[in-house]
Amino acid sequence: MEESNTLTLKRFIILAVIAVWVVFAMAPLVWLFMSSLKTRLDLFSMPPKFIFKPTLHGYEALFITTYADGTRKVSEIIGTMFNSILIAGMGTILAVALGTMSGYAASRFEFKAKGDFMFFVLSTRMLPAVAVLVSFHIMYARLGLADTRFGMILLYILVNIGLATWIMKGFFDGVPRDLEEVALVNGYSRLWAFRKLVLPMVKGGIAATTGFCFIFAWNEFTFASIITTTRAKTLPVRISAALGKEGLDWAMVAAAGILLIIPIVVLFYLIRKHLLMGMTFGVLGKKE
């Protein structure tokens, strides 16, 4: 209360600057949403139209393909969406599960070359996809994993496991060891203590890790653009197919963008309380 009374001008300036930033951050997103509801004519009008009659044509174009002879069919995007949900979903769940296990081991036990292990795991986070893509392309072709959902799930576990291990280790470090020690002394098993005592205490960590991993897997393009062609194609690859085409249907691109961001925004809003902690632990590997 005191602040808002005595520092009114300063407070006003701070809020104004924040407001300017919010406008800069949100304007393209609002424009994206508006564009997804425009007709072809409105999309290309100059000056740009801020008030227009909204249509769902962009979304329709996304889901329904109209052929030259006028027949309409549900487009292959349903399959692409299914691929994206399955690949990003499974990739995330498995990365979080494996990261939770290895994060717990790294937090509680001493093992040979632990420092090297953590270094190695974290270095996967830095891996430039483009640099190793040539080799993955060859390996996946030889193993028959090219253009398979299974192969893509493996890749997305790989992309995320380093981050997941580090975030979860940070959260486990924050849980007092006494908790398990007492349980062990009383004859409970380590696994029981892990499942019943420790896991419930790191729910927030699991939520944050899930959010970070999902955003990567859901939006990933570089690997997917080369490894997948038809059967395992994901949404970002599908959208990029619009590139280089003359008379690109921007409403459709915008509609796809809106569809892509919705699950992420919902997820992030749900886990917003755990975000900062997750960031602190995972990216910084830091104990609070």
Added chain:
Amino acid sequence: MQERKIPRMFSDRAVCYFFLFPTLVLLLFLLVYPFLSLIYNSFFRYSVLRAAVPAKFIGFNNYLFFLTDDYTWRRFVFTGKFVLLAVSIQFFLGVGIAYLFQTKFKGRDVIFTMILMPMMLSPIVVGLFWKYMFNTEWGLVNYLLSLVGLPAVDWLGNPTYSLWATIIADTWMWTPFTILLAMAAFSGIPKSLYEAADVDGASGAFKFFNVTLPLSAPVLIIALLLRLIDSFKQFDLFYALTGGGPGDATQTVSFQLYKTAFQYFYTGEASALGMILLIIIIGLSSIFIRYLTSLGEKQSA
């Protein structure tokens, strides 16, 4: 109480290895072969498209080619320019916004989520949509410039402006990442220090430069390093926004690598350039990780 009777079936050691095993196996399975094949192929003249043509061992020639090639050097110079400009702009903006965001106000949670939203969008969509907004005929950006009396800019057709177009789109998308990290850094500073400064009647600027900045510096440096690495290897945003153009003005090293590998299918050359990129990233990462580890030691000390 039934569970109490269960004997301890696994020793801690067994649990430890059981927990580490899947992660280790997966990483080794997925990384060892690609890494070895990257090194191996980098010494050969080889193309996956012409698998029937036997690969020819040419020693370090692929590496020598890139290291002495003017065109490749220009790609490195452009990449460096982009990384330095984009990352420093994002860093100052991100830290500044995060600092202002320490103020409490109504709806802060919702606004915070809104600020983070650009980073949630797929880089492909970000690239494509900024391309739409930068268009000289119907783009929103030039329209807004014209409203304040500024001349139209050929964002994607002129090499200088297209550098700035990529920087603007990248800044829009990734400043939230710095904001998030800086917020995490600031939240770790004990409130008592600010209260002590308040008692002494310190000004806001004094508090920022003498309390906030020194105490959050380690984390801010980490944010800076992470952004350096990520923007150095960035590919997808360029792919969608400029396609490396106009000409090859905005073609980064990653982009050149992608084209070498999947447009021309020079697998051997691409492997060598991949190794060069990998070595640079590993160098940057080891600085980063060493810094992180030394930080952890200081903390536990």
